[in-house]
Amino acid sequence: MIPRDLSKDIKTRLQSINGQLSGLIKMLDEDTDPEKILIQFKAAQKGLDKAHFLLLDETYRKALAIKISETVEACPGDCGNEDRIEFIRKQFPDLELDSLTDKMKEIATLKSKLEDSNEE
Numbered sequence: 001m002i003p004r005d006l007s008k009d010i011k012t013r014l015q016s017i018n019g020q021l022s023g024l025i026k027m028l029d030e031d032t033d034p035e036k037i038l039i040q041f042k043a044a045q046k047g048l049d050k051a052h053f054l055l056l057d058e059t060y061r062k063a064l065a066i067k068i069s070e071t072v073e074a075c076p077g078d079c080g081n082e083d084r085i086e087f088i089r090k091q092f093p094d095l096e097l098d099s100l101t102d103k104m105k106e107i108a109t110l111k112s113k114l115e116d117s118n119e120e
Contacts, residue, residue: 006058013051020044060100061092067107068092074114081110 002010024040068089075085088107095103 002058006054010051010054013047017044017047064092064100064104067104067111071107071111071114074111074118079114085110
């Protein structure tokens with residue numbers, strides 16, 4: 001579930017982009033200077049990218065937080081990966097979006113190894 005404040009922010013951004021798109025259509029109908037049209041396209045794209053980033057950031061951070069929590073629970077303190085798990089846990093608040101996917105893969109691999117060793 002998307003938090004209400006995030007949902008509201010994204011909706012506001014999308015409504016603004018909708019207005020920009022309507023403006024672009026009007027500019028095309030009126031044969032506006034192509035340079036001005038290009039500026040509006042860039043502004044609309046930037047707004048869409050930001051809304052998309054906000055949603056992905058929230059989604060990935062939540063998923064990574066869950067994975068970290070599950071992995072910490074799977075490691076009782078002597079699993080051999082405590083240092084790496086703790087390092088990822090401490091890095092979590094400062095991770096950039098492009099780092100989140102890498103850390104998700106890494107923590108998933110650690111969790112899988114822990115589950116395999118716990119079954120043995």
